[in-house]
Amino acid sequence: MKLLGISGTIIGSKTGIIVRRVLEEVKNKHSDIEVEYLDMMDYDVQFCDGREPSTYSEDTKKVMEMxxxxxFYIIGTPIFQGSITGVLKNLFDLINPNDFRNKVMGFVANGGTYQHYLVIENQLKPIAGYFRAFVAPSYVYAHSDHFNQHNELVDSNVLERIHYLADEVVFMQKALRSNHPNLVD
Structure with a gap:
């Protein structure tokens, strides 16, 4: 099973830090899970415009393939103007909705106000519902105050939520695979 962590931004480092921490937690506890990290900063992805997928640039096709x-997924975004990034929305638009169907999604986000965690509830979870994906009950939201001056996550509550999220996505994916193999294969 492959878990893909996605940092859905092309600016800043905090989202990637959180996503990678969840992936590290999974790697440390579950050696049977293949972990891959997709940092949208590393790719020049074209805007979705409805064309045939094979006609997009190599970077765009690589990201779509990944x-x-x-x-299953850990999907991260910073919150800008009370919403997910355009980069992440564009990524969702590029992927065939059937490719997310019956897969587990866990969410992480970061922002400059404590209320922005609501974006996970009011935007990301409904998007997952549209895709007919399974959503981990836990999620991680980190405020700038949760990082030290070296950009390291130091808040014990955030680190605990990372622990729970890592466990939940793996548990859910394994349960789906063993109890309902027709859903995930």
């Missing part, structure tokens, strides 16, 4: 072939 997302489409993963078995």
């Amino acid at each position: 997302v489409s072939t993963a078995d």
